[in-house]
Amino acid sequence: MKIESAIDFFIHPVHFENPNVLRRARLFVRACLLTSFFSSSYIWMSVIFGYERGVYLMLFNVIGFLLLPLYAKTKVSIVLLGNVYVLIGAVAIVILTYYSGGVWSAIYPWIISIPVLALLVVNKSSGIIWGAISFLAMLWFGYKAYIGVELPVEYNPELRVEWYISVLPGLLLIVLFIAFVFESIQAKALEVLERNNKELKEQKETILLQSIELEKVVGEKDNIIRVLAHDLKSPLSNIQSLAKFINQDIDLEQKKLFVQLIERSSVNAQNLVNRVLEMDAAGQSDLNIQLVPVNTVSIIRNIIQPIKEGAKAKNIVLLFEDHTENALCDLDEIYLTLILENLISNAIKFSPENKKIHVVSTNEDNMLVISVIDEGPGIVEEDVNMLFKKFTKLRSRPTAGESSAGLGLSLVKRYVEMMGGRVWYEDAKTGGANFRVAFQLSPSKVID
Numbered sequence: 001m002k003i004e005s006a007i008d009f010f011i012h013p014v015h016f017e018n019p020n021v022l023r024r025a026r027l028f029v030r031a032c033l034l035t036s037f038f039s040s041s042y043i044w045m046s047v048i049f050g051y052e053r054g055v056y057l058m059l060f061n062v063i064g065f066l067l068l069p070l071y072a073k074t075k076v077s078i079v080l081l082g083n084v085y086v087l088i089g090a091v092a093i094v095i096l097t098y099y100s101g102g103v104w105s106a107i108y109p110w111i112i113s114i115p116v117l118a119l120l121v122v123n124k125s126s127g128i129i130w131g132a133i134s135f136l137a138m139l140w141f142g143y144k145a146y147i148g149v150e151l152p153v154e155y156n157p158e159l160r161v162e163w164y165i166s167v168l169p170g171l172l173l174i175v176l177f178i179a180f181v182f183e184s185i186q187a188k189a190l191e192v193l194e195r196n197n198k199e200l201k202e203q204k205e206t207i208l209l210q211s212i213e214l215e216k217v218v219g220e221k222d223n224i225i226r227v228l229a230h231d232l233k234s235p236l237s238n239i240q241s242l243a244k245f246i247n248q249d250i251d252l253e254q255k256k257l258f259v260q261l262i263e264r265s266s267v268n269a270q271n272l273v274n275r276v277l278e279m280d281a282a283g284q285s286d287l288n289i290q291l292v293p294v295n296t297v298s299i300i301r302n303i304i305q306p307i308k309e310g311a312k313a314k315n316i317v318l319l320f321e322d323h324t325e326n327a328l329c330d331l332d333e334i335y336l337t338l339i340l341e342n343l344i345s346n347a348i349k350f351s352p353e354n355k356k357i358h359v360v361s362t363n364e365d366n367m368l369v370i371s372v373i374d375e376g377p378g379i380v381e382e383d384v385n386m387l388f389k390k391f392t393k394l395r396s397r398p399t400a401g402e403s404s405a406g407l408g409l410s411l412v413k414r415y416v417e418m419m420g421g422r423v424w425y426e427d428a429k430t431g432g433a434n435f436r437v438a439f440q441l442s443p444s445k446v447i448d
Helices: 002-009 019-048 052-071 078-098 108-122 124-146 157-231 233-246 252-281 296-314 333-349 381-386 408-418
Strands: 292-295 317-323 327-331 356-364 367-373 422-427 433-446
Touching: 002 019, 019 052, 019 078, 019 108, 019 157, 052 078, 078 108, 078 124, 108 124, 108 157, 292 296, 292 333, 296 317, 296 327, 296 333, 296 356, 296 367, 327 333, 333 356, 333 367, 333 408, 333 433, 408 422, 408 433
Parallel strands: 317 356
Antiparallel strands: 292 327, 327 433, 356 367, 367 433, 422 433
8 A cells, every 4th residue: 555655646636537547657657667676787787798888778767767757747648658668668678789789689589578568558559559660670680680780799798698698587577577567456456346346236226225215205195195185075075065055045053054064174174184294294104193082973973964965965865873872982083084084975976866874883892883874786796805905996886977086995994994993894784885984992981
């Protein structure tokens, strides 16, 4: 890590913006420092072998390779600097080869290193160009040897064997060192890539989970809207029906009663809206049920009164029979109201004109049982198992063209079960439908 920090010292911040450029810049700096080290060792070798020109050229190389990394601290292109690096090495190799015997020199094979360094340090295009230049240089030296031109030998010829033994292995060493550095950088780049891929995969998984959660939230919001729209139908319908009756020629007392019923239906609607908004604000996925002891008979009477007026449009008589002696149950008044409004509204909706609907409350085995019995066509056997499923369309149809979303009975079942009750269907003895709801009676059971 310290070595990498030292290398990064020579690199301008602009080169950090592109990972590929940064990788090339780091490789360039390392190559310059390594070749400078090798060139410095060949200064002493040139002194030993009496190769004065080699001393100056290697000194030129050392200084050049040490200065080049400083230019990486500027905005100068790394590709340009890399080619200057190769040029410095190429000039030194060709001149040393020429003045040490041409093709018969131990330095002659070093020409091969020129395109190799260009490929490793710069890029493939530079490798090809320097390869072509090196190939031409080797052909030129070969041609000189072929026509018998003897090039000068400026080192001590008596040390020819030692010269070969010392110079040739250096070619292998410098190429190996550069290759190892290149491989190390590639390995680190692959590690970074693998780490980035892992992070990307984790981010994709996080996004997928967030997407699923978002779809769930959107689904819950849609469900809230559907439920609210459905449950507001009954109180709004009651208000509409009662408003029509007020405009008719009725006595003042009757009008006062209708106004009270309209006010009560409005309060029910407002309470329902407030409850749903509270649930949404709290981020709850379910309903905010508040169980308190309630007088079920009183609630049933309050529900039936406005609905009874609306039923007159189909000349349907709504009757209530109580056999519980003012039973008490721990229930949520808002949702009990919705349950009974749904069941009674359905009974009216699916009943022909001039019929009766009976709402009966009884005490059965310490349970309050409320039955809504109509004189309509009833439920066909094939539909019974689908009654309380969401968006179910039954074979029976409303008798006066009323709308049916197939949501009401599923909401009834949900509300009932959330208050610890049970809802089911029976065929009525009159041939119509009998929907029954049962709740546990409170310990006190009745109101005095």
